[in-house]
Amino acid sequence: xxxxxxxxxxxxxxxxxxxxxxxxxxxxxxxxxxxxxxxxxxxxxxxxxxxxxxxxxxxxxxxxxxxxxxxxxxxxxxxxxxxxxxxxxxxxxxxxxxxxxxxxxxxxxxxxxxxxxxxxxxxxxxxxxxxxxxxxxxxxxxxxxxxxxxxxxxxxxxxxxxxxxxxxxxxxxxxxxxxxxxxxxxxxxxxxxxxxxxxxxxxxxxxxxxxxxxxxxxxxxxxxxxxxxxxxxxxxxxxxxxxxxxxxxxxxxxxxxxxxxxxxxxxxxxxxxxxxxxxxxxxxxxxxxxxxxxxxxxxxxxxxxxxxxxxxxxxxxxxxxxxxxxxxxxxxxxxxxxxxxxxxxxxxxxxxxxxxxxxxxxxxxxxxxx
Amino acid sequence: xxxxxxxxxxxxxxxxxxxxxxxxxxxxxxxxxxxxxxxxxxxxxxxxxxxxxxxxxxxxxxxxxxxxxxxxxxxxxxxxxxxxxxxxxxxxxxxxxxxxxxxxxxxxxxxxxxxxxxxxxxxxxxxxxxxxxxxxxxxxxxxxxxxxxxxxxxxxxxxxxxxxxxxxxxxxxxxxxxxxxxxxxxxxxxxxxxxxxxxxxxxxxxxxxxxxxxxxxxxxxxxxxxxxxxxxxxxxxxxxxxxxxxxxxxxxxxxxxxxxxxxxxxxxxxxxxxxxxxxxxxxxxxxxxxxxxxxxxxxxxxxxxxxxxxxxxxxxxxxxxxxxxxxxxxxxxxxxxxxxxxxxxxxxxxxxxxxxxxxxxxx
Numbered sequence: 001x002x003x004x005x006x007x008x009x010x011x012x013x014x015x016x017x018x019x020x021x022x023x024x025x026x027x028x029x030x031x032x033x034x035x036x037x038x039x040x041x042x043x044x045x046x047x048x049x050x051x052x053x054x055x056x057x058x059x060x061x062x063x064x065x066x067x068x069x070x071x072x073x074x075x076x077x078x079x080x081x082x083x084x085x086x087x088x089x090x091x092x093x094x095x096x097x098x099x100x101x102x103x104x105x106x107x108x109x110x111x112x113x114x115x116x117x118x119x120x121x122x123x124x125x126x127x128x129x130x131x132x133x134x135x136x137x138x139x140x141x142x143x144x145x146x147x148x149x150x151x152x153x154x155x156x157x158x159x160x161x162x163x164x165x166x167x168x169x170x171x172x173x174x175x176x177x178x179x180x181x182x183x184x185x186x187x188x189x190x191x192x193x194x195x196x197x198x199x200x201x202x203x204x205x206x207x208x209x210x211x212x213x214x215x216x217x218x219x220x221x222x223x224x225x226x227x228x229x230x231x232x233x234x235x236x237x238x239x240x241x242x243x244x245x246x247x248x249x250x251x252x253x254x255x256x257x258x259x260x261x262x263x264x265x266x267x268x269x270x271x272x273x274x275x276x277x278x279x280x281x282x283x284x285x286x287x288x289x290x291x292x293x294x295x296x297x298x299x300x301x302x303x304x305x306x307x308x309x310x311x312x313x314x315x316x317x318x319x320x321x322x323x324x325x326x327x328x329x330x331x332x333x334x335x336x337x338x339x340x341x342x343x344x345x346x347x348x349x350x351x352x353x354x355x356x357x358x359x360x361x362x363x364x365x366x367x368x369x370x
Numbered sequence: 371x372x373x374x375x376x377x378x379x380x381x382x383x384x385x386x387x388x389x390x391x392x393x394x395x396x397x398x399x400x401x402x403x404x405x406x407x408x409x410x411x412x413x414x415x416x417x418x419x420x421x422x423x424x425x426x427x428x429x430x431x432x433x434x435x436x437x438x439x440x441x442x443x444x445x446x447x448x449x450x451x452x453x454x455x456x457x458x459x460x461x462x463x464x465x466x467x468x469x470x471x472x473x474x475x476x477x478x479x480x481x482x483x484x485x486x487x488x489x490x491x492x493x494x495x496x497x498x499x500x501x502x503x504x505x506x507x508x509x510x511x512x513x514x515x516x517x518x519x520x521x522x523x524x525x526x527x528x529x530x531x532x533x534x535x536x537x538x539x540x541x542x543x544x545x546x547x548x549x550x551x552x553x554x555x556x557x558x559x560x561x562x563x564x565x566x567x568x569x570x571x572x573x574x575x576x577x578x579x580x581x582x583x584x585x586x587x588x589x590x591x592x593x594x595x596x597x598x599x600x601x602x603x604x605x606x607x608x609x610x611x612x613x614x615x616x617x618x619x620x621x622x623x624x625x626x627x628x629x630x631x632x633x634x635x636x637x638x639x640x641x642x643x644x645x646x647x648x649x650x651x652x653x654x655x656x657x658x659x660x661x662x663x664x665x666x667x668x669x670x671x672x673x674x675x676x677x678x679x680x681x682x683x684x685x686x687x688x689x690x691x692x693x694x695x696x697x698x699x700x701x702x703x704x705x706x707x708x709x710x711x712x713x714x715x716x717x718x719x720x721x722x723x724x725x726x727x728x729x730x731x732x733x
Contacts, residue, residue, distance in 0.1 A: 013619040015723055016664055045620075053585045073583035074527075080583070082576035084569075088534040099534065100581055103527060147581065159576075210683065364687065 002064030002077075002154035002187055003029045004050065009059035011045050011211075019045040020211040023059065027189065032181050034190045034202030037234070042211035043191045044159055050189060051157050052076050064154055076155075079148035083160040087132030087140060094119075094128040097146040111150075118149040121180055138169045145180070156188045162197065174200055195235050199223075207231050229366035232286050232359060238322060241292070241333040243285045244363070247278045256285060259328030264304035266355050273360065276369055283369065284361040289322065291354040292335035294343065298352045305353040309333070311343050325351065372468075372475050377403035377446075380467060388460045391451035394468065397421050397444060406451070417447050427462070434458050436465035440472045478538065481505050485543045485555060488597070489515070489604045498598050507597065508541070512558040514567055515591040515604035517611055518574065520584050523549040527582035535574060555600055558593060564627050567593075571623040587611060590625040609636065616727045617720060631717065635724050643721045650718045651702060666694050667706065667715070675712055 009023035020042040027033050035043035048054040050061065052073035061068050063076055088096050094115055101111045119125045122142045127135065135143065141161065148156060162170045162177075174197055181188055192198050198205050199219035207214045207222065207230075215227040219235075226232035232240045245256040254270040255262040265273070273279065293299070299306055309325040312332075321342055323335040335351060343349045360369040381392040385405040393404035399417030401409050416430045420437075421444055427436045434457055438446040446468060450461030484501050487493050493501070502509050520528045529544075532552050536542045541557040556567070571588040578584045589611035591603030606626040614624030617632040626633075635643075647655065659667070666684065670691075673679040681691040695706055704711040 014615075015617070015619045016661075017620060017668065018661075018665070019620060048579075051579070051583070053579055053583075072522075073585065076583075078583075080580040082580050084573035084576040085580065086535045086573045086577045088537075090537040091534065103530060144580070366685070 003027060004155065004187065005062040007060040009049060009061060010057050011049060011054060012057045018211055023213060025206060025216065027187060029187055030185050032188045032201060032203045033206060034192060034198040035206045035208060036192055036195055036198035037208035039193055041208040043208050047157050047159055047189060047191045051078055051080055077153050078155045078157055079151040079153040081145055081148045081158045081161040083163045085144040087143065089132055093130050093143055096132060096143055097150055100147055101150055114150040118146045121149065121183055122146055137165055138173060141165060141173060156186055158188065158190045160192055177201060207234060227368050229284060229361045236288055238289045238334045238336065240286045240288050243331055243333065244282060245285045246282050247273050247280065249279060258307065259331055261307050263307065263353060272370060278369065282363045284363055286359040286361055287353055288357065289334045289336040291357040293352045293354065294337050294349055299350050302352045305355045306350050308348060309351050311345050311347050311349060313345055314342060372471055374402045377468065380471065381405055381464060384464050390457055390460045392464050393449045395447045420447065429453060434461045436461050438465045438468045445472060482545050485545050486547055489547060489553060489601050491601045495598060502597050509597045510595060512593050512595055513600055514556050514558060514593045515600060515607045516554040516556060516571060517589045517607045518552040518554065519587045519611055520550055525584050528552065528578050528584040528586060531578055531582045535577065564590065564593065564625050568623055568625055575622050588623045589614060592626055616723055632720060635720050640725060640728055643725050646721060647718060650714060663698065670706055671716060675707060
């Protein structure tokens with residue numbers, strides 16, 4: 001078990017491409033940290049640098065207080081689990097799991113103890129004598145996990161280990177992974193492009209884009225207090241709506257002009273925009289689909305935040321539906337509503353925005369205004 | 371040659387079944403494997419006389435001795451403790467077993483030797499077919515050469531993992547022609563394509579990263595249908611490895627088929643490259659551009675010359691990007707928004723990368 005410290009880490013490939021820059025992060029012992037972001041954001045490169053599979057171009061990497069930049073991967077006391085893996089076809093599950101320890105010349109009693117323990121944690125005791133060809137995808141993934149578990153490392157590094165599994169199995173496996181972490185109490189660094197997986201697993205998420213950390217926070221804070229438009233858009237499905245609006249003032253107070261319609265802000269939101277100097281300027285308003293309401297009760301109670309929109313399309317997703325709407329023919333937004341009282345396509349309806357959940361972003365820097 | 375450990379395992383196994391003490395000695399009488407305690411590495415003085423005698427087996431001082439032949443020449447001597455008839459039989463079985471092991475190992479060694487020579491173009495065409503036939507290697511099946519380059523020399527962990535993934539009973543060959551490269555000659559099914567090989571290579575890469583913690587590059591040649599062409603596939607894989615490191619450095623799996631224009635540039639003579647670069651950039655070399663300009667150019671290419679998307683991804687205003695592109699045009703005479711100029715610039719950048727690589731590696 002170990003804490004990990006990344007100080008000003010940078011990765012530049014020999015061809016000049018910068019994959020990761022200014023990576024500053026403290027990972028506590030026993031923490032489950034998830035690096036999340038779209039493909040090419042540098043999350044896997046960051047993980048590979050921690051593993052020692054990629055060289056660090058600049059900065060300092062500490063594993064358990066030891067400067068580890070130049071330490072060979074094999075001496076870093078880590079174990080990795082990847083998306084792809086190959087079983088040794090001629091070996092039983094037991095031998096597949098034990099192989100890494102055998103190479104290290106660990107005694108057969110110790111190997112037996114560790115393999116049995118790992119198999120118990122992963123629920124594959126009954127498979128130990130099976131051959132890999134008879135295993136299902138989920139069972140194979142467990143064996144791959146077992147290979148890492150038996151190494152008893154200070155840190156587990158996992159790079160999209162569940163990506164190859166079908167959706168249901170992936171959800172099941174991530175629950176099991178969370179349980180395994182609780183049992184083992186080891187530091188885990190996990191990489192995924194799937195924000196749902198990240199939110200389900202991580203105690204802290206590191207959102208990356210273009211090799212740069214955008215925000216490091218708990219799943220809840222990332223959802224409710226994103227630092228910029230990218231984080232707001234990346235976390236949550238369907239994605240947050242972004243509407244360009246002008247901040248104006250009238251005798252009623254500060255208003256947001258969206259197309260030809262306006263909504264009036266609460267005092268606290270008003271204050272923020274005035275203090276930050278956004279009066280009479282364009283900003284980006286962010287609102288999640290789930291915070292757009294069409295119920296009469298809501299609209300009656302929030303008259304200041306009602307807009308008129310046209311229903312372009314509807315998509316029923318079970319007990320909820322997505323409404324694809326346009327405001328003044330050009331502003332496109334999505335609402336997630338209850339399927340009861342679903343409007344018809346082409347119909348013009350009133351929508352109420354939950355002003356307490358609304359967020360603002362600078363139009364040019366795309367940073368959150370708060 | 372068979373390792374002493376394997377000989378030891380063999381006689382241990384036979385003793386577990388028969389409860390008869392067995393030993394294996396070299397022709398000088400040195401005991402190299404034995405089931406008896408405390409006599410390993412000692413010399414059995416009666417062996418030398420037995421070896422030069424005409425007898426195939428002999429009973430001396432309570433032990434029965436048997437010769438083990440390799441190509442009609444004695445290679446080892448096996449002894450079984452006891453004078454009884456069944457001890458004789460067990461000793462005979464032990465020597466027969468070791469003799470078969472010798473044949474199997476020799477065949478494996480011969481195959482490895484053949485594949486090495488095949489890859490290195492050391493064989494005449496007629497020899498290729500003759501030897502392949504002798505070694506029971508099929509000649510007209512689809513194969514591809516894959517090179518796995520390890521970061522450290524003699525990475526035994528990596529070799530062990532690869533050998534485990536492709537066990538010897540399959541029709542694939544694993545060999546090495548130098549200390550950093552593991553070579554896999556893989557037999558393909560009719561339906562398998564280069565994309566399948568890339569997927570397999572990614573899985574090998576991940577397994578090597580996880581199991582052996584080895585940083586590796588994997589390169590794939592093209593699929594060939596005749597055994598004589600395996601060396602071509604190997605050369606292509608070698609080229610993919612080199613070219614990949616110049617132009618696609620962040621990729622760890624590189625197939626020859628995907629090298630694109632990089633393959634062409636890699637063949638250019640350096641003086642021609644120098645001439646091309648000086649014609650394009652005259653005084654200013656792309657190396658002189660600052661990091662900001664290079665990032666802008668690369669991002670602009672990544673986004674297929676789309677100004678809006680590039681500015682969005684660079685967190686800069688569209689006009690800032692336009693200003694940077696104008697400045698670049700002023701310096702180089704190339705407007706990256708125009709396709710012909712963009713392609714010239716792209717090739718020039720690749721040529722510069724290639725020249726740098728060649729100069730660094732002391733062409």
